[in-house]
Structure formats: structure tokens, C-alpha cells
Amino acid sequence: MSEQAQATPFDGRAFAAALPLAPGVYRMFDDAGGVLYVGKARALRNRVGSYFNATPKPARIMRMLAQVARMETTVTRSEADALLLENQLIKSLKPRYNVLLRDDKSYPCIVLTKEAWPRLAYHRGPRSLPGRYFGPYPSAGAVRETLNLMHKLFRLRSCEDSVFHNRSRPCLQYQIGRCSAPCVGLVDAATYADAVRRATLFLEGRSKELTDELTAAMQAASDALDFEEAARLRDLIAGIRKTQARQTMDGRSADLDVLAVAMQGTAACVMLLAFRDGRNLGTRAFFPKTNGADSGEDVLAAFVSQYYAEQPPPAEIVLEHDIPDRELVECALSEHAHRKVALRVNVRGERASHLQLVQRNAQLTLANELSSSSAQRARAEALRDLLGLAEVPARIECFDISHTLGEATVASCVVFDAQGPVRPQYRRYNIAGIVPGDDYAAMHQALQRRFRPTLEGEPDAVLPEVLLIDGGAGQVAQAREVLADAGIGGIALVGVAKGPERRPGAETLLLPDGREVRPGAASPALQLVQQVRDEAHRFAITGHRGKRQKARASSRLEDIAGIGPRRRAALLKHFGGLQGLKAAAVDEIARVDGVNLALAQRLWDNLHGLAAGQDGNEGGGGR
Numbered sequence: 001m002s003e004q005a006q007a008t009p010f011d012g013r014a015f016a017a018a019l020p021l022a023p024g025v026y027r028m029f030d031d032a033g034g035v036l037y038v039g040k041a042r043a044l045r046n047r048v049g050s051y052f053n054a055t056p057k058p059a060r061i062m063r064m065l066a067q068v069a070r071m072e073t074t075v076t077r078s079e080a081d082a083l084l085l086e087n088q089l090i091k092s093l094k095p096r097y098n099v100l101l102r103d104d105k106s107y108p109c110i111v112l113t114k115e116a117w118p119r120l121a122y123h124r125g126p127r128s129l130p131g132r133y134f135g136p137y138p139s140a141g142a143v144r145e146t147l148n149l150m151h152k153l154f155r156l157r158s159c160e161d162s163v164f165h166n167r168s169r170p171c172l173q174y175q176i177g178r179c180s181a182p183c184v185g186l187v188d189a190a191t192y193a194d195a196v197r198r199a200t201l202f203l204e205g206r207s208k209e210l211t212d213e214l215t216a217a218m219q220a221a222s223d224a225l226d227f228e229e230a231a232r233l234r235d236l237i238a239g240i241r242k243t244q245a246r247q248t249m250d251g252r253s254a255d256l257d258v259l260a261v262a263m264q265g266t267a268a269c270v271m272l273l274a275f276r277d278g279r280n281l282g283t284r285a286f287f288p289k290t291n292g293a294d295s296g297e298d299v300l301a302a303f304v305s306q307y308y309a310e311q312p313p314p315a316e317i318v319l320e321h322d323i324p325d326r327e328l329v330e331c332a333l334s335e336h337a338h339r340k341v342a343l344r345v346n347v348r349g350e351r352a353s354h355l356q357l358v359q360r361n362a363q364l365t366l367a368n369e370l371s372s373s374s375a376q377r378a379r380a381e382a383l384r385d386l387l388g389l390a391e392v393p394a395r396i397e398c399f400d401i402s403h404t405l406g407e408a409t410v411a412s413c414v415v416f417d418a419q420g421p422v423r424p425q426y427r428r429y430n431i432a433g434i435v436p437g438d439d440y441a442a443m444h445q446a447l448q449r450r451f452r453p454t455l456e457g458e459p460d461a462v463l464p465e466v467l468l469i470d471g472g473a474g475q476v477a478q479a480r481e482v483l484a485d486a487g488i489g490g491i492a493l494v495g496v497a498k499g500p501e502r503r504p505g506a507e508t509l510l511l512p513d514g515r516e517v518r519p520g521a522a523s524p525a526l527q528l529v530q531q532v533r534d535e536a537h538r539f540a541i542t543g544h545r546g547k548r549q550k551a552r553a554s555s556r557l558e559d560i561a562g563i564g565p566r567r568r569a570a571l572l573k574h575f576g577g578l579q580g581l582k583a584a585a586v587d588e589i590a591r592v593d594g595v596n597l598a599l600a601q602r603l604w605d606n607l608h609g610l611a612a613g614q615d616g617n618e619g620g621g622g623r
Contacts, residue, residue: 012052031069080335087309099302109135142281205277256316262362269366379528398468402540406436408548411446412540
């Protein structure tokens with residue numbers, strides 16, 4: 001690590017001359033310690049020195065260099081390490097002049113779990129489950145299409161462990177030929193493990209190796225007069241080859257991504273078209289935060305470095321533009337992937353056709369996004385005027401409460417900025433220690449927890465300009481009390497009370513000055529409030545339902561007198577899970593070992609009494 005901080009102007013040439021010719025990452029800071037830029041280099045001395053030579057540079061770079069007060073560098077072992085460290089620092093520091101790929105953990109993928117009987121399933125979110133992950137895929141549809149094919153070919157289970165460990169008979173997936181029913185022992189461990197290995201080969205794109213192996217196994221089965229196994233392998237080979245024939249590109253399998261960028265001013269859309277093993281997985285659009293960058297090459301370079309530092313790169317990446325340090329990025333990605341990764345520009349033939357398609361889609365998608373952004377801006381300006389604010393609110397938060405007759409109460413907080421929802425900053429609060437169904441107490445607790453960092457004097461606590469409360473005067477009073485206790489002022493506090501018959505557009509807004517207004521369905525300001533409120537409502541209900549289901553699945557039987565661990569296990573095994581038990585009649589329940597008719601009746605009454613409670617309205621917040 002090297003560091004230079006002086007009161008005199010920063011001497012970039014002298015700083016660069018002292019750096020080694022080694023790969024690494026550099027950071028530029030302003031005089032207040034804020035991070036201006038993070039970059040990677042194959043040779044730190046050469047790269048940093050290039051900023052301070054006499055070569056003309058874009059105005060944006062000159063503005064950045066004029067603010068540099070000091071620099072720091074970190075030497076890495078390899079170019080791949082530099083790429084990974086750069087991505088981590090950009091995500092954590094959010095430098096002012098870097099192009100930022102929005103932090104989106106929702107890439108869909110396929111997971112093959114690591115357990116005795118592995119499960120093949122759709123996955124989205126943090127990769128915390130032990131196992132192998134294949135992807136990411138551009139869309140959920142591409143994942144489901146691949147999974148549909150995989151289950152037909154290899155018959156691996158897709159059910160959750162809670163279902164798998166409590167089955168007593170095969171499910172429908174076995175009946176339609178999409179699972180080999182390991183849950184009830186209809187396939188031995190060795191055969192299942194072999195199917196897992198072959199599925200892995202297919203997902204890795206090694207289809208030729210797989211078909212060669214299956215062909216040899218089919219011949220061996222035929223020679224051994226095991227014609228049933230030979231026919232099964234023949235059908236499996238046919239299914240794989242049919243897939244290859246339907247989706248082969250350039251007459252052979254291909255594993256590549258095609259990338260293009262569309263720019264309008266400093267707004268950018270990067271479009272990704274993905275192929276894996278010759279299969280077209282579709283497109284996905286990304287809208288990076290450019291921080292003033294107006295060059296498609298710079299945006300594309302930042303996207304490639306940040307995206308493929310976290311996602312496995314394919315063997316070939318086709319680029320619309322050549323990018324700075326392309327050879328460095330290519331070497332780093334190859335080292336990171338432990339195989340050759342090629343970045344190609346100026347392509348011809350079929351790849352050029354794909355690139356034209358991606359370019360056109362990027363332009364159309366960006367145009368649609370900007371049109372939507374303009375409408376969002378107009379709604380934000382209308383809200384500013386309605387609330388009498390000096391500026392368009394840069395941050396809007398909304399709170400909502402959800403429960404079912406007081407059960408599993410959850411509060412949600414969603415965040416919107418000028419571009420729309422900021423999902424990584426959404427929060428849920430599990431509410432405890434209140435009288436069930438007390439929406440005022442629930443709102444009070446949630447707001448206390450949200451603004452606790454400010455109350456405790458944390459300097460970096462972020463506050464909204466507008467705080468929306470889904471509810472009437474009672475909920476707004478709770479919010480006003482919490483803000484007063486925390487010593488927080490300057491927030492426009494607005495209550496959103498539902499209109500007659502809960503009709504959209506008839507909401508009453510309780511404004512900070514005490515007025516109550518009904519802007520009407522045509523009001524852009526109310527449309528923005530509805531958008532934020534509905535998102536808070538969705539987020540709260542989703543959390544509430546998950547919490548309620550988890551609590552009921554784990555505790556419904558334990559809470560019934562006379563049902564201990566042994567009887568619970570026997571009941572779940574006999575009926576294949578809680579849903580099967582709930583659907584059973586009293587006399588069927590009484591046939592389970594250890595359960596008499598009285599206990600069966602009590603169990604049935606308890607289960608169906610709770611089920612009736614599910615019909616209550618989910619809500620809170622003034623419902």
C-alpha cells in the first residue's frame with residue numbers, strides 16, 4: 001500500500017514514478033477524503049502515470065484530476081486479483097467518477113444442492129445454500145425452460161427437503177416421468193449419483209462428452225442383453241441431440257455472451273444476449289449509473305469488469321466497442337475462470353447478426369426507460385409542489401404493517417429515489433412485544449427501530465425528505481412522536497388513508513401542515529404516492545406470509561396437547577406433510593399408530609380452526 005497526503009498540490013508524476021511495474025488497484029481521493037475513482041492496472045506505474053502526462057484527456061477526466069488530493073495503491077498478486085479487488089472497492093466505496101453497475105442480487109440461476117440426494121432447482125438471491133450454481137441466466141423463463149428439459153432427461157428431484165423427508169409414496173413428478181422418486185427408495189444411490197454427474201456435464205456445456213459416454217453405455221447394455229436400459233439410454237441421447245439440433249449456432253455448440261450499449265447523454269443501457277451450449281437464453285438489460293461518463297466504451301469496460309468479476313464468464317464475449325485495457329481484462333477473466341476467455345470485437349457472420357439485434361434492443365430499451373424516467377420525474381415534481389418542498393425529494397420512504405388477525409406482524413420500509421425503487425435498501429421489521437392487532441404500537445416500534453441510528457447519534461444515518469405512512473391520523477401521530485423523540489426535523493410526514501370502499505384514486509393525504517387533501521386519480525403526485533405505498537404493501541404482505549407460513553408449519557402440531565415429536569413424525573410421514581394431514585378425515589388420522597379417536601378429533605379441530613383464521617384480512621396500517 002502506498003499513500004500520499006499533503007497540504008500542497010498533489011504531484012501525480014512524482015507519485016507514479018515511485019510505483020512498481022506490478023498489477024494492482026489505485027484509488028484517487030479529494031481533499032475531504034472522499035473517493036473519486038477506483039481503477040485497476042496491469043502495471044501501476046504506467047497506468048497511474050498516464051493520467052498525469054501531456055496527452056489531452058476528456059473534460060470529465062480533467063475535472064476529476066483537478067480534485068485529486070492524494071492517491072493510494074494496492075499491489076495484487078495477479079491481474080485477476082486486481083479485477084476482483086477493483087470490483088469489491090467500487091461496490092463498497094461507490095466512487096464519484098466510476099461507472100457503477102447497480103447492485104442486483106436477483107440474477108436467476110440453477111442450483112444443484114450438495115447432499116445425499118441432490119436437488120436440482122431454480123434459485124434467485126444470495127448463494128448461501130451448499131451446492132453448485134449454474135448461471136446466471138438472463139431471465140427466469142430461461143431457467144425454467146432449462147429445468148424443464150433437465151428434469152425430463154435426468155429425472156432429478158426438485159422438491160424441498162421438508163417434502164422429500166416426509167413422503168410415503170411417489171408424487172406426481174414421478175408419475176409423469178420427471179423424477180426417479182428417491183424419496184421412497186425407487187432408485188438406488190449409485191444410479192441417482194450417476195444421473196447427477198451426467199446432469200452436471202450437461203449444465204457445464206460438455207454435451208459431446210456426455211453423448212459419447214451415453215452411447216458407449218447404451219452399447220454395453222445392448223451387448224449384455226439389457227435392452228430396457230439400452231432403450232432408456234437411447235431416448236436420453238435422442239433428447240440431448242434434439243436440443244442441440246434445435247438450438248445450435250454456426251453449426252456447432254457455442255458458449256458466448258453478446259454485449260452492446262446504447263447512450264443518450266449520460267444515460268446508458270447495456271444489453272446482454274447469452275448463449276450456453278448453443279442454447280439461446282435470451283436478453284437482459286442493465287442500467288448502470290454512469291456518474292457523468294458519456295462514452296460507450298467506458299461504460300462497456302466498466303460493465304465487463306464488474307459483471308464478470310462476480311458471474312462466471314463464458315468462453316467468448318462479443319463486444320460492440322473495443323474497450324480500454326481489453327487485453328488486461330481478457331487475461332484477468334481467463335485467470336479468474338481457469339480457462340481461456342476471449343473478448344472479441346469487429347465480428348462477422350452470425351455473430352454480427354446477433355450483435356445488430358442486441359444493439360437494436362439496447363436502443364429501444366433505453367428509449368422506453370427514459371420515457372418512463374421522464375414520467376417518474378414529472379410525478380416527483382408534482383409531489384414537490386403538493387407538499388410545498390423547495391426541491392424534488394431525493395429519497396422517499398414508506399412504512400406499512402401487515403398481519404392476519406394480529407398473527408405474524410411484519411412492518412415494511414421501502415425506499416424510492418429519483419429513478420424509482422431502491423430495493424437493496426428495503427427493510428422488514430418483525431414486530432414483537434405488542435398486543436396482537438395493535439397497528440399503532442406496531443407502527444411505533446417499526447419507526448423507532450428505523451430511526452434509532454439517528455437517535456444514537458450515528459453521523460452517517462440517512463434520512464428521507466418525505467416519509468409516507470400507510471394509515472390515518474393514528475398512525476401519523478405515532479410517526480410524529482417517534483420523530484420528535486429522536487429530535488428529527490425537516491422531514492415531510494404524509495399519511496395515506498384509504499378512500500371509500502378502498503377505491504384507488506380516492507385516497508386522502510394527511511399533509512405536514514395538517515391539511516387533508518384528495519388529489520384525485522389523475523394527480524401525478526398521488527400516482528407517485530400510490531406507487532410507493534403499493535410497493536410497501538406488497539413488501540409487507542410478502543414478509544408476513546412467509547413468517548406466518550414458517551411459524552405455522554413448525555409449530556402447529558407442537559402446540560396441540562398430546563402431540564410429541566414421535567407422533568408428529570409419524571403423522572407427517574403417514575400423510576406426506578402438513579397439507580396431507582390437513583386434508584385427512586378424523587377416522588383416517590385415528591389410523592396412525594399412537595393416535596386415538598379423541599386425539600384425532602382434537603388435532604382435526606385445531607388444524608381447521610387455524611385454517612379458518614387464514615381467511616381474515618391481511619393488513620394493518622389503517623385497514
